[in-house]
Amino acid sequence: MATTYRRKPTKAEIRRQKMEELVMFPIDWLEERSGLIGGLKYFLFRNVPSDINWMQTLGSAALTAFLVQAITGVILAMYYVPSADINPRTGKPIAWESIVNITDHLTLGWLVRGMHRWGASVFIILMFLHMGRVFLFGAYKYPRELNWIIGVLILVNGMMEGFTGYLLPWDQTAYWATVVGINLNGTAPFLGPWLAQFLRGGQEISGETLTRFYSLHMLLIPGLIIGLITLHLYLVVRLGVTSPPWSKEAAGGEPEEEDGARLRPGLTRPVPRPSGASAMQAEPGGQE
Amino acid sequence: MEPEQPSPDTEHESLPEETHLPSPTLYPIGFAIGIVVLLVGLIINPLLISSIGAAIAIVFAILWAREATAELRGEPVVVEPERRESRATAADPHGVTLEEVPDNAVTRSVFLEGATLGLGAAIGGLITLPVAGFAVLPGFLGQTQHKVDLGPIEKFPLGKWFISTFIVDPAEGEVSRRTVFLRNNGNVADPETKQQVPSFTIISNRCVHLGCPVQANGPIGQKYTGTASFKEHTLNGPVEFQSVIPAGYGCPCHGGQYDPEGNRIAGPPVRALDRYDFEINHGRLVLLSTYSVSKVVGTGGQAQIYKYKDVGPGEHVDGPEQFFYPINPPHH
Numbered sequence: 001m002a003t004t005y006r007r008k009p010t011k012a013e014i015r016r017q018k019m020e021e022l023v024m025f026p027i028d029w030l031e032e033r034s035g036l037i038g039g040l041k042y043f044l045f046r047n048v049p050s051d052i053n054w055m056q057t058l059g060s061a062a063l064t065a066f067l068v069q070a071i072t073g074v075i076l077a078m079y080y081v082p083s084a085d086i087n088p089r090t091g092k093p094i095a096w097e098s099i100v101n102i103t104d105h106l107t108l109g110w111l112v113r114g115m116h117r118w119g120a121s122v123f124i125i126l127m128f129l130h131m132g133r134v135f136l137f138g139a140y141k142y143p144r145e146l147n148w149i150i151g152v153l154i155l156v157n158g159m160m161e162g163f164t165g166y167l168l169p170w171d172q173t174a175y176w177a178t179v180v181g182i183n184l185n186g187t188a189p190f191l192g193p194w195l196a197q198f199l200r201g202g203q204e205i206s207g208e209t210l211t212r213f214y215s216l217h218m219l220l221i222p223g224l225i226i227g228l229i230t231l232h233l234y235l236v237v238r239l240g241v242t243s244p245p246w247s248k249e250a251a252g253g254e255p256e257e258e259d260g261a262r263l264r265p266g267l268t269r270p271v272p273r274p275s276g277a278s279a280m281q282a283e284p285g286g287q288e
Numbered sequence: 289m290e291p292e293q294p295s296p297d298t299e300h301e302s303l304p305e306e307t308h309l310p311s312p313t314l315y316p317i318g319f320a321i322g323i324v325v326l327l328v329g330l331i332i333n334p335l336l337i338s339s340i341g342a343a344i345a346i347v348f349a350i351l352w353a354r355e356a357t358a359e360l361r362g363e364p365v366v367v368e369p370e371r372r373e374s375r376a377t378a379a380d381p382h383g384v385t386l387e388e389v390p391d392n393a394v395t396r397s398v399f400l401e402g403a404t405l406g407l408g409a410a411i412g413g414l415i416t417l418p419v420a421g422f423a424v425l426p427g428f429l430g431q432t433q434h435k436v437d438l439g440p441i442e443k444f445p446l447g448k449w450f451i452s453t454f455i456v457d458p459a460e461g462e463v464s465r466r467t468v469f470l471r472n473n474g475n476v477a478d479p480e481t482k483q484q485v486p487s488f489t490i491i492s493n494r495c496v497h498l499g500c501p502v503q504a505n506g507p508i509g510q511k512y513t514g515t516a517s518f519k520e521h522t523l524n525g526p527v528e529f530q531s532v533i534p535a536g537y538g539c540p541c542h543g544g545q546y547d548p549e550g551n552r553i554a555g556p557p558v559r560a561l562d563r564y565d566f567e568i569n570h571g572r573l574v575l576l577s578t579y580s581v582s583k584v585v586g587t588g589g590q591a592q593i594y595k596y597k598d599v600g601p602g603e604h605v606d607g608p609e610q611f612f613y614p615i616n617p618p619h620h
Binding site for chain 2: 022025084085086093176179180182183184186187189190192193194196197198200201202203204205206207208
């Protein structure tokens, strides 16, 4: 960050400049080797229509809700035990006891479990609101159809998270709700009985169903959702944000590019240009 | 190709190569030697040798750190340029001899591309198939039938209903607890052999709508039924028998209703309640697997039942809807 001074810089200014250089050094180091800072800046400071409104924050809100679920879920997994066995000392199932332990005995366990339990509903509700906004704004139309499809897949995966997570407390509600849910799947024509048996991991709900649902709930489905969210965001950045339907802005308009020196995005100081470079560039077919 | 404005990227690439080469340094080696001396000294002579090792390590660490931060501190960085033999000649300025290759030739790059894709697919398949099989197959194969011993048959008074709960698989524990409604029908002539054989009505309490537990509608216990409840200690652990006079069975989840023989009389269920097969083994009643029932005609020992293969709740076993479920997963 070379600043030009007309007068001799004061000591404070020199110190400030040194501090800036110290801060920028690792950032520039990373950017020069990875381009990650430029990518982040491109993502955060990209242009969006000037007349977007608060409705268009619902997607980010749903993403935030998912991140809350991911973080609280990772912490809950440190204390939860997915075992249908009976604890011989207490006569209660171990999975259920570990939930009671989280809720009643561990410091702040009630809070984190509550965040996960209520956040699940928040995530689903926000996804539906986001979906409604996209529908009402017509944001699913060309060229964004694929992003609608990916969004629907995220919604389906989110609901599977709800279904598999509901069994984990291993109480009467959890057990019978899952019995009904799996048998509901089982009544689907042709493949239904096979799907139900796959979900149960056998003919009857057992301890294997619990561990299976736990694995699906915390490993497989979250992985799928993270992958789908990445694709979803990639398409959002690539295709841009839609204007509201009442927008007066012309569709498809691109802001005029400013002329002048183009810095690589993210680089905070210009890359020094060696004297021999222009000769190499001029050679026809030499570089490209 | 026209010479273009240098784009930021090409400008970046065209920097003198030496600025990207880390300068060779021996300081890390000296640091490592210091650490080794320190560790060896811990065994031989902690006071003297370890101190020497620590000193070496510290000195080289400082030198290493100074050199690594030279650029940050604004000192000139001395780097050696990369040297490479040039194969370029006057006739071939790029040092590459191009040969004519026929269009359909399998060049080395084509071969390597195919080999990479093929090997990748083979390795991927070798890993994925067993893992996917392990995820899916155990739930379908090797499902074992568990026999449940309910005790001697003389314990059951003729024509009286009992609610019985028991554990199907002691190894699996409480999660395999099941409930049946059970009645001794006395001896009945076997339709094939014409011999008198014991007959029991054993109805599963799994609702055939979506699998909730149906309850007996009627008085339970000796005080209201006049029949004693009892407990049996069997191979499957303790089994409870509560006397009951069922006017029918009702499901708490979605209101399905059945008559005492298990026929659907109201609500969403699609067939009659499932029943257990049984055998009499040395005078003891032993439950086998369940079978599905569409409709029971008659009552008790005279009831006529067509046994269907055991299917899941909500599945039709007869009528046109049965064709929605042409192949069911393997059962015990």
